[in-house]
Amino acid sequence: MNMIAPARRRLVLVGNGMAGVRALEEILSRAPHLFAITVFGAEPHGNYNRIMLSPVLAGEKTFQDIVTHDRGWYEQNGIELIAGEAVTAIDRDNRLVTGANGTMRPYDVLILATGSNPVIIPFPGHNLPGVIAFRDIADVGTMLDASRTHKNAVVIGGGLLGLEAANGLARNGMDVTVLHLMPTLMERQLDPVSAELLKQDLARRGMMVLTEANTKAIHGEAKVEAVELNDGRMLKADLVVMAVGIRPNTALAKAAGLAVGRGVQVDDGMRTSDPAIYAVGECVEHRGAVFGLVAPLFDMAKILADRATDTAESEYNPAVTGTRLKVTGIDMFSAGDFTGDDTTDAIVFRDAARGVHKHLVVRGDKLIGAVLYGDARDSAWYFDLMRNGTDIAALRDVLVFGPDAAGDGAASVENLPDTAEICGCNGVSKGRILSAIAELKLTSVDEVRARTKASASCGSCTCNVEKLLAFALGSAYDPTPKVKALCKCTSLGHDVVRAAITERNLKSIPAVMRALDWASPDGCASCRPALNYYLLCAWPGEYVDDSRSRFVNERMHANIQKDGTYSVIPRMWGGTTSASELRAIADVVDKYQIPTVKVTGGQRIDLLGVRKEQLPDVWRDLNAAGMVSGHAYGKALRTVKTCVGSEWCRFGTRDSTAMGIALEKMTWGSWTPHKTKMAVSGCPRNCAEATIKDFGVVATESGWDLHVGGNGGITVRVTDLLAKVATEAEVLEYCSGFMQLYREEARYLERTAPWIERVGIAYVRDRLSDAGGRRLLSARFHESQRHAQHDPWAERAAGVESHEFRSLAVVE
């Protein structure tokens, strides 16, 4: 018997984008072990949903939200991901690809999914700094940076992408002008009436649109300053986004000698002119057509997978495509031939007050095109009528009012087969959603989204997910988005309770409970600590901390362990200590026979196994050597971890240790919604792991990069960049401002990472980039600290709350 497994065929994917990765998924679903797979991606990430860059720009989503395949996915599927290295050459004779850094991989099957490049029109000045495209997450970063420091933006191109860029920039506070060459906006998707409605809606949202605007030149010295039009008008511009279209990226295919027209030419089986090489996605030209929408790309991926795995001899037939779009929250849909000709009839519905316009194009008894503006709820129904060539003669008089009026129950999502795809972005079928609802007992759209990813990307299928929930749960489904109650003692959410505390001047836990009709006389173990924190934060120096509403660790100022003993962690500023401190710790360990001494992840020393009654004495001895509470037990500032920095390290650019000590001296003792950890690294090598901390500082040659919202826990989250600053004073001001914003606005027990995911980094940046607002936040933090920086150990060693540490009685 031959025990040697046959060598797997080698498959290389060039291009780690939506189409290519979808093709891999389709291949894996057909033949999981057929290929040894390598993926080259030019961008240094896993795969993300490029369609969703606009919501990231608009601050509605974070980059994490739009990641569809993280590195874990590649690992789980045994795929080698080479991210950040573009492929530069294909040696077809030897079946070998070479990357920009020299990485080489042989292939048996090669898939090109190189996507498209934005078209940059070579106006004079097009290569000035500040002139960019809107293509990838790096462009989004550039736009967000520009919006923080500059005011005027010009977007060239009034198509979908241009308008999304304009909307995002306007949402970030920039004055935006859109220049569009054609007489109406989005002329490839919208009829003139809808386009005019759109123009008016955009104006109401503060975006100026100039149609028939011919750009002549872009001006500027060191960077872009203005855009000049053919008619002589000059528009001030600190940022120019060119969004005039995309062009298939064919350079690699062309250099390899493949047949290339407008795109990489493929046959109906997605094969290029070299049978070992397939192509998929926006780089493709098929029967003379090129593609820019998701649905056809995903169809191509299926055909490619059938062919590459020899599953079926399927062929790609371009179907009618429809686009459902959202620009600035306005719902739109467009499909088929919506201009019509003298053989067609138009059915038009218009409700100016609601801003709704529906334009259907009918030829004979068939629907052949549709534009829906302002209300695209019925788009799927119209699209099906078009695709299936349904005879609409009987529906004609009510067609424009949608499936409900037409009495077409078959259109409803309930009647779709289980295999029907509900979420196109994430490829989630109706059957999968229904089984998740049943098996995991899901009751809300958010839960379905979390478990299945359905409606987690563009969100346009949310209403269908809701319908499925209603279908599955019947009357048990409550569609009103629930504000999560603070606890079972109240129906009010955290934010409402918090607002009431300040607005209604509530200054004690009983006062809050009385004013807000608490259901239980003294609350529960969930609400009491939350209220205690909210009151402490709202009334610094005035509110008296209620120790009975503290979790045991914060009441005992030590961490309870599973055997009921405690652990004691003295503060070590910035992770530094000294011989005398270490000697004192050693003496304490001997004197109290402390069983375990452990170095923590936060650069502190942990004394484990201290009995409750020993705590005040242990603290007294540590105090005597100058050590205070490390607050390692609290929803509080924990530790500031540092690397050795420029004092000792040959790579260090700045004194990270001193910076860490300064930060810790400023922030120790502060109570926060959840534990708060910091770190300072002296150079971008980042040995202090600052980018998984709540507040991380990384020194650079030019100053300090400030990062926020990192977490190394169950869900690792890398920080978002908050700001780049030059001086130590700015680091401290940003830090204190950030801490106070977190203290005032995050919900109790919400770490900075989920808080930032919830409110968006753009919001946090907004609040802190505004110098006036930042100083106010910082001032409130320092005022609060005036009342918070008392060593709780010293107080207790001196006899405060002694009942906590002594038994009531001993009975023998």
Added chain:
Amino acid sequence: MDGNVPVGASPRPPLSSDRHGPNSDRHGPARPGHLPQHDVASDGPIEPRHDEEGTTWIRVGTLDDIPRLGSRVVQARAEDIAVFRTADDRVFAIFDRCPHKQGKLSQGIVHGTSVTCPLHNWVIGLDDGIAKDPDEGCVRTVPVKLEGRDIMLAIVA
């Protein structure tokens, strides 16, 4: 055995269903009386007293030794007993040991007539020692009463 009667050693103290429970008809919930406060150190000598039914009552301290919505521990030879004081000055005693993972209930947050265990948030009824839904388990209660402001803990002789 000398005059000091062990608490929590054999014989076992009665369970909650026992008529000596804190809410039994016999004693009712332990509420403060109107007697003047005794000024006795909390860890002072313990003098057991026997009532007519043979229950031994031990004075373990006064109401003022325990903060409202708080708890103190009575160290018994076998096991610690947690004595709780509610917001309305009722007193309950249960063994200081969560039925789940033996967490020290005396360190939990007290609310109503329940305590939430500090280890994994089980909620235990102070009056019956029973874990609230969805958790299942039971911790032994210890009869307790107030005489004036003195807290008296019962041991069945």
